Each structure stands twice: as structure tokens, then as C-alpha cells.
Amino acid sequence: MEFLRFTYTMIVLTLGLLLSVSSGHPEKRKEGDPLPSPGKCEPIRIPLCQGLSYSHTVMPNILGHTNQEDATQEIHQFYPLVRVQCSPELQNFLCSVYSPKCENGTPKPVCRTTCETAKRDCGPLIKTFGFSWPTLLECESFTTEACEQDLNAPVSIQKKLVQAGHTVGDQVLSLQTVRILVSLKDVDRSGKLDEPKYQELQSYVSAAKREFEQQAKNGAVSLSQMKNALAARDLRLNDLNFGLLWDRYSTAEQINYDDFVAILARLETLKERFKSHRMKNLPCDCVMASFSLDDFIRDTLL
Numbered sequence: 001m002e003f004l005r006f007t008y009t010m011i012v013l014t015l016g017l018l019l020s021v022s023s024g025h026p027e028k029r030k031e032g033d034p035l036p037s038p039g040k041c042e043p044i045r046i047p048l049c050q051g052l053s054y055s056h057t058v059m060p061n062i063l064g065h066t067n068q069e070d071a072t073q074e075i076h077q078f079y080p081l082v083r084v085q086c087s088p089e090l091q092n093f094l095c096s097v098y099s100p101k102c103e104n105g106t107p108k109p110v111c112r113t114t115c116e117t118a119k120r121d122c123g124p125l126i127k128t129f130g131f132s133w134p135t136l137l138e139c140e141s142f143t144t145e146a147c148e149q150d151l152n153a154p155v156s157i158q159k160k161l162v163q164a165g166h167t168v169g170d171q172v173l174s175l176q177t178v179r180i181l182v183s184l185k186d187v188d189r190s191g192k193l194d195e196p197k198y199q200e201l202q203s204y205v206s207a208a209k210r211e212f213e214q215q216a217k218n219g220a221v222s223l224s225q226m227k228n229a230l231a232a233r234d235l236r237l238n239d240l241n242f243g244l245l246w247d248r249y250s251t252a253e254q255i256n257y258d259d260f261v262a263i264l265a266r267l268e269t270l271k272e273r274f275k276s277h278r279m280k281n282l283p284c285d286c287v288m289a290s291f292s293l294d295d296f297i298r299d300t301l302l
Contacts, residue, residue: 039058039059039060039102039105039106040058040105041056041057041058041102041105042056042057042058042059042068042102043055043056044056044057044068044099045068045072046068046071046072046075046095046098046099047072047076048072048075048076048078048079048082048091048094048095049075049091049094049095049098049099052091052092052095053192054101054102056101056102057099057100057101057102057107058100058102058105058106058107059071061097061098061099061100061107062097062100062107062110063097063098063136065098068099071098071099074098075094075095075097075098075099078090078094081122081125081126082094084125086121086122086125087117087118087120087121087122088117088121088179089114089117089118089121090118090121090122092114092118093110093111093114093115093117093118094118096108096110096111096114097110097137109142109143109145110142110143111142111143111144112139112140112142112143112144113144113155115137115139115142116139117154117175119133119137119139154175154178154179154182155175157178157181157182157193157198157201158172158173158174158175158178160198160202161173161178161202161205164202166202166205166206166209167257168209168212168213168216168219168257169219171219171256171257171258172258173205173257173258173261174258174262176262177258177259177261177262177265180262180265180266180269181201181204181205181261181265182201183265183269184201184204184265184268184269184272185197185198185200185201185204204265205261208260208261208264208265209257209261211229211232212229212257212260212261215228215229216257218254219256219257220254220255220256220257221254221255221260222253222254223246223250223253226246226255226260226263227242229260229264230242230263230264230267233264233267233268235264235267235268235271237267245263249262249263277290
């Protein structure tokens with residue numbers, strides 16, 4: 001309880017500080033503006049941006065910080081938001097702004113799609129506390145030129161699945177469902193899928209699509225069909241939990257293709273995470289798992 005109260009307080013303080021991010025900076029470079037002259041790549045020293053898929057950055061960044069020390073002071077204000085994991089893309093987005101990847105001495109442009117995902121996921125939380133997304137981080141001013149280069153980005157995986165025919169009529173898997181699928185196959189939690197893991201993801205979607213099409217009528221499945229699909233994968237829920245799931249996902253007493261796949265992938269991911277935390281040598285004939293609060297929040301926010 002004390003942890004939750006502390007987190008709540010830190011989020012409020014963070015959002016108050018974020019208002020200052022919108023002022024006091026040089027004008028931000030916009031899409032289409034020329035890149036700055038090549039600089040010197042340097043190892044990332046910003047704690048929040050260490051351990052990412054890249055290890056070197058270059059200054060100045062898009063906000064005009066000329067050194068990592070200044071960038072560190074400002075990005076650290078976002079730490080509580082990153083900690084509560086309101087979006088799987090927030091840390092990547094912030095680091096692409098404050099500590100951009102160095103490519104031949106120039107900063108890699110910020111991906112607009114990553115920004116839009118972070119804003120969509122975290123925007124409701126920020127709004128809850130009476131604040132708005134910082135002006136200097138508005139997604140419209142970022143570029144799309146870097147997005148399609150990241151083959152592990154949800155939007156890229158989504159496009160590949162569409163191209164491979166994993167649609168049902170005009171129903172396409174949403175970006176949120178793609179993220180859940182990535183979490184299912186991202187065993188090491190690196191946020192990246194190699195080619196074998198992507199092929200596993202595609203095979204999983206193919207099987208789920210085939211199962212959906214076999215049962216669906218008018219592009220959706222009924223309550224009993226959804227129960228059968230879960231039972232076939234040994235995903236047995238008690239009546240209370242199934243009722244909560246049905247109320248959340250169903251529309252007009254039916255579930256569409258996107259939500260069907262999302263439900264299967266989300267429950268299977270949670271089942272695997274439960275197994276990885278399962279306790280041993282219990283003094284009872286029971287199955288239990290041990291989670292830290294951070295682990296519990298991360299796994300349930302899939």
C-alpha cells in the first residue's frame with residue numbers, strides 16, 4: 001500500500017515537472033529539416049537509456065541538449081512513468097528523443113509511430129492527473145522515415161502479417177494484439193524477435209485464424225465457441241473470470257477476430273509467466289507462484 005501511495009505521489013510530481021519540458025528549449029528540428037553536421041558517437045551514459053538495442057548516442061539531440069548530463073536531468077523526470085510501465089514503447093521513445101542512436105555521427109530520427117504508441121498508452125494516465133502530453137513531444141513533429149527500418153516494431157510486424165494473409169475479411173489484427181503476440185514469443189523479454197521467433201509467431205496466428213474461421217459465424221464467435229477455444233488450449237477459467245473476460249471483449253454477445261487472437265495470446269502469455277514463477281516444495285497439494293509487485297504489474301499490463 002505504501003508503495004502504491006509513493007508511486008501515485010511520484011507520478012503527480014513527474015507530470016507537474018513535465019509541464020516545464022514544454023518551455024526553455026531551442027526550437028525542435030521538424031520532419032524534413034536537414035540533419036545536423038556529423039558529430040562524434042559516444043557511449044550512452046544516461047541511466048534510463050542503458051541496456052537498449054543500441055549503445056552509442058550523439059549530441060546535440062532533437063531538443064537541443066549539447067551533452068548527456070543535461071539530457072539526463074530532464075529525462076529522469078519521466079522515470080516514474082517508465083516504472084509503472086504505462087506503455088512498452090515509452091522508454092524507447094524517450095531515449096530516441098533524449099539519447100538518439102548514433103548513425104555515422106548523426107542522430108537517428110525519432111519514429112513517429114513509437115511516439116504515437118507511447119502517447120496513446122500513457123495519455124489516459126496523464127490525463128487522469130489533470131495534465132496533458134508535453135508540447136515538445138507532440139508526435140506530429142516527428143518523422144516517419146525511421147519507423148519502417150525497425151522490423152521488430154509492432155507496425156512492421158502488423159504489415160508483415162497482413163501481407164502474409166493473416167486477416168479475416170476486412171478484420172486486421174490491431175497493433176495492441178501484435179504487441180501481445182510479441183510478448184508471448186519474446187521469452188527473454190528483449191523486446192526483439194529473431195527470425196525463428198517471428199516464424200513461431202506467424203504459425204501461432206495461422207493456427208488461431210484457422211480455428212476462428214472454423215467456428216465463426218458472420219465474422220465473430222459466440223460465448224460457447226470462445227469457451228471451447230480456451231478449453232482446447234487448456235486455458236480453463238472459472239465462471240467469474242470468464243465472465244469478466246467476456247464482458248470486457250464481447251460486443252453484441254460476440255467476439256471478433258482481433259479480440260479472439262488477443263484473448264488466446266494474452267492468457268497463454270500469463271500462463272507461461274505463471275509457470276516461470278511457480279513455487280516448489282510447497283507443503284500442500286497445490287500450485288502457487290510468487291511475484292514481485294513489478295512483475296505482477298508488467299505481466300497484467302500485457
